[in-house]
Amino acid sequence: MKSWLNRAAVPLGLAAFVALLAQVPLLRNPNFYFTDDSAAQFLPMWHRLGEQLLAGNWPPLLDNDSWMGGNLAAEALFGVWNPVNLANYLLVAGLDDLALSAAVVKTEFLVLLALGVYLLCREYGAARWASAALAAALPFGGFTLYFQASTWVAGLMAFAWVPYVWWSARRSARGELYPLWPFIFGALCVTNGNPYGVLGVCAVLFGLLVEFWLRKDKPALRRVLLVGLCVAAVVPLVFLPLLGASAVGLRTGKELFNIGQLVPSLTDLLNLSLPSHLPGIRAFDPSAYRMTVPATYFAWFVLPLLAWLDFGVLKRRWRELAAVFTVAAGYLLLSLGPSNLWMFRWPLRHVESLFLALAVLTAVLLTAGLRTDRLRERVLATGGILLLSGYLAFSAWPKISARHLLSLALLAGLTALVVLAARSGGRWTGRLSAAVLCGGTAVVLVLQTGWQPANADVAAYRFPASTAQLHEQFAKRYRGTTVQIADRGLPGPNGENRDVLFGNMYAAAGVGTPTAYTGMGFKPLHKALCLTFYGGTCRKAYPALFQPTESGASLADLLRVETVVVQRSLFTTPEHKPAPVPGAKVEPDPLAGLPEPAYPPVVYPGWRVEESNDAVTVLRRVRSLDWPQGRLSQVSGGVRVISDEQRGQRTELVRFTRSEQSGGKAELTFARLNWPGYTATVNDQPVAVRNGPGGTVVVELPAGTRSGELRLHWDPPGYQIGIGSALAGLLAALALCVVRFRSRRRTAGDGRFGAFR
Incomplete structure (x- = not known):
């Protein structure tokens, strides 16, 4: 001892x-x-x-x-x-x-x-x-x-x-x-x-x-x-x-x-x-x-x-x-x-x-x-x-x-x-x-x-550190999925982080938002709303959010957005466009055809101004969203949804019926990003999953299906292969231990742990 x-x-x-x-x-x-x-x-x-x-x-x-x-x-x-x-x-x-x-x-x-x-x-x-x-x-x-x-x-x-x-x-x-x-x-x-x-x-x-x-x-x-x-x-x-x-x-x-x-x-x-x-x-x-x-x-x-x-x-x-x-x-x-x-x-x-x-x-x-x-x-x-x-x-x-x-x-x-x-x-x-x-x-x-009390070579965000303060300041004001039309570093009369947040700070505040920090991004949504990796946007993201898409609904509807926060200084300050990175591919601007928005923002039908101050205008959806238990955002082709239930983050179950008189495609759109790895079944039969506007998940019901249950599930690519491979590595390491133990016992007379060869 x-x-x-x-x-x-x-x-x-x-x-x-x-x-x-x-x-x-x-x-x-x-x-x-x-x-x-x-x-x-x-x-x-x-x-x-x-x-x-x-x-x-x-x-x-x-x-x-x-x-x-x-x-x-x-x-x-x-x-x-x-x-x-x-x-x-x-x-x-x-x-x-x-x-x-x-x-x-x-x-x-x-x-x-x-x-x-x-x-x-x-x-x-x-x-x-x-x-x-x-x-x-x-x-x-x-x-x-x-x-x-x-x-x-x-x-x-x-x-x-x-x-x-x-x-x-x-x-x-x-x-x-x-x-x-x-x-x-x-x-x-x-x-x-x-x-x-x-x-x-x-x-x-x-x-x-x-x-x-x-x-x-x-x-x-x-x-x-x-x-x-x-x-x-x-x-x-x-x-x-x-x-x-x-x-x-x-x-x-x-x-x-x-x-x-x-x-x-x-x-x-x-x-x-x-x-x-x-x-x-x-x-x-x-x-x-x-x-x-x-x-x-x-x-x-x-x-x-x-x-x-x-x-x-x-x-x-x-x-x-x-x-x-x-x-x-x-x-x-x-x-x-x-x-x-x-x-x-x-x-x-x-x-x-x-x-x-x-x-x-x-x-x-x-x-x-x-x-x-x-x-x-x-x-x-x-x-x-x-x-x-x-x-x-x-x-x-x-x-x-x-x-x-x-x-x-x-x-x-x-x-x-x-x-x-x-x-x-x-x-x-x-x-x-x-x-x-x-x-x-x-x-x-x-x-x-x-x-050097701080590293001045990196960004100093100066976010509030208290999650209770963040909940009090933001979660009570910004309910549901919140889209923020803002850019970091622009001046605000109400001080930093009182009306807008960047990065993943909305996660700590209990607010869901597409304007979150990302290390890898998602091209369709990035192009649809000109999102940056830290959660900033350009001015034209505001009209882009409310423009009808090819499905007929706006992105605000397809993403189940309930709150929109518009930063005043983004519209009153000359817009900064970062210099292109040498060696990187320059992509065309997908929002080039949209008109330049003004401030105060246009209030689109179905929305109202909830709050306005010198820093931001906050808009709120007038009518409550359908199917509050899940992430279903749009249906077409005469589909009637009986229930939509989200089970965890990766699985969603939709029970539905469809009238006999309805024709054409019957599609269900979900306020989820179509990351590789989504699968769907209708009455246990596999169906295809495709990209909708902004990269949302769209599932088309098989022709002739009049009722049943759609199960949408996501596993990361290589999920089962990765688990199997890691378990194989663990078992192999354990097998090596067994071999080593037996070898040690055979040479135990040497009295030394490392005697086996």
């Missing part, structure tokens, strides 16, 4: 330390973890997903009220097959404050990442103190903290599992761990739905193949390959829906070009230890020529200690460290690559994986001990490294020279303390060194979050 406690003391202390450091950014910016995509996309949808789970809707693959953003299986980034994610969604649904929810969940994954790095460094023979120092530093690297943790949380959630995959796969290959563990960690990474996580799994497994091939360890090589195949079997479950929906999506994922966006240079990557360095990387503001955050910062001690490290250990252990070298080299090339490479945009996203490999190498070097001979030469070399770092930072932005000088003084002082600890010798050397390394990480974090 005492031995176990001794082993657990460092990881537990590390977890507490990282959890404490994760709160430092909140001291200056309470919404640090609730910004950009975290605010517009993830947190409000997590809240909606938690509500769906509490309502018994599992797995939550579809959210009809989010329309273009509601194909949760195809959006992938929500990780609806990941049990850890689902547990967190339940937690978010139980908390009123979305900013607090973001801080809790992101702290959890920063701690998970740190523990994974610690285990990985220990696996490569690094000492506890050195492993803990690197594990505490990596989660607070510039990109991980300011981009992954602050905004792009799906990347953080996937990246956090990569060290566990690496650690468990290597231990399993060496016979020290059952193969079920790398399968579990690999599945947790893959089911997060982030392609960069899948790339990370592939990279570390490939690196291990290289390592054991160089070591001529065929059994280990075979084990890595088999485990990799088991993990690969989970991929179809997550990504087949994305591929299946690509036919109607806006993002094809086939781009290959370079516009320099979020592409770091080699000098940016070399200056990875100076806290004040702001790299000259092009972000999203076309007028900016440098970033506002230290996106390429890794750890304060890596460069200053270079002159004191014994690099001979890398030469002596190069075969054991071959996987680390392979991963580092691969991610270095990716970090310097083109801005768009298939589905992998923005090479800056690869930097943290490069730093993961560097963390392992640094931990191994620190464990070998600092060399304190030839003291004068080493001091001069360290001074030269610091001066070069300072010059590069000064060149990037001379205006903040005071910060650069403070950073250089801090690094010089901390480096001196580490060297003094190493020269002291004795049993406390490692602990003293760890205290200085981790203490320096904390000091740097305080400085950086004081200098």
Whole structure:
């Protein structure tokens, strides 16, 4: 028991330390973890997903009220097959404050990442103190903290599992761990739905193949390959829906070009230890020529200690460290690559994986001990490294020279303390060194979050964080499906987020809207209402909503819209048309023939003005909609609907009759988007499903059918294949465990867990 406690003391202390450091950014910016995509996309949808789970809707693959953003299986980034994610969604649904929810969940994954790095460094023979120092530093690297943790949380959630995959796969290959563990960690990474996580799994497994091939360890090589195949079997479950929906999506994922966006240079990557360095990387503001955050910062001690490290250990252990070298080299090339490479945009996203490999190498070097001979030469070399770092930072932005000088003084002082600890010798050397390394990480974090309390390179939405406030402010005013004719960033006299919301915030407010955030889009509805990915529209979306379609009904009727919110400034401010993206196909404007609308908006028959102020005009449908229990919006051909019932999000049942005298087509239109995967039966006989106006679902009744039941159901493309493939991967991993267990029993006399070969 005492031995176990001794082993657990460092990881537990590390977890507490990282959890404490994760709160430092909140001291200056309470919404640090609730910004950009975290605010517009993830947190409000997590809240909606938690509500769906509490309502018994599992797995939550579809959210009809989010329309273009509601194909949760195809959006992938929500990780609806990941049990850890689902547990967190339940937690978010139980908390009123979305900013607090973001801080809790992101702290959890920063701690998970740190523990994974610690285990990985220990696996490569690094000492506890050195492993803990690197594990505490990596989660607070510039990109991980300011981009992954602050905004792009799906990347953080996937990246956090990569060290566990690496650690468990290597231990399993060496016979020290059952193969079920790398399968579990690999599945947790893959089911997060982030392609960069899948790339990370592939990279570390490939690196291990290289390592054991160089070591001529065929059994280990075979084990890595088999485990990799088991993990690969989970991929179809997550990504087949994305591929299946690509036919109607806006993002094809086939781009290959370079516009320099979020592409770091080699000098940016070399200056990875100076806290004040702001790299000259092009972000999203076309007028900016440098970033506002230290996106390429890794750890304060890596460069200053270079002159004191014994690099001979890398030469002596190069075969054991071959996987680390392979991963580092691969991610270095990716970090310097083109801005768009298939589905992998923005090479800056690869930097943290490069730093993961560097963390392992640094931990191994620190464990070998600092060399304190030839003291004068080493001091001069360290001074030269610091001066070069300072010059590069000064060149990037001379205006903040005071910060650069403070950073250089801090690094010089901390480096001196580490060297003094190493020269002291004795049993406390490692602990003293760890205290200085981790203490320096904390000091740097305080400085950086004081200098840059928020990531100004991404969108600052400033949404209300309280779901109770959102319900009070919007759900009571905007009832039923609500279409918002508005654009983000336009001025409003009533302040931000009082009358309009963007992204998925209406999901947190309990309002269904076609103007939701989407990572992939839906072409027919996008063209019909000129929707943007964050939920904005153009002016002509207003008349387009009420124009008769080819079915005779308007889109407002076919979508079962009950409320329309029209933003005044959209009509009184010159319309902004974004510049075309280089390399992207330019589509013609589908609303070009519509007249330019005016403000106040024309009130169409069947609608009335419910509310009007200096910011918006709110219109409400006069008559209640038919079939309130389902999503049926129009019938033709003499069909009389007896009942329409929605069962969950994916299934709808309609009981109907049709008069003997009626002729022609009998069609039923549903206020659902016709995502690939819909099937329909009439009296248990399959019938076709086609696109209606705006991409709505249309089902034609078979000729001669006079009564019966129509069942409409949606499964993501590849649904059964994906489930079967994932189960096959799990069974294969269990089978490998059985084989390993039997092999272990046969060699039990050796008294060693990993004796079997």
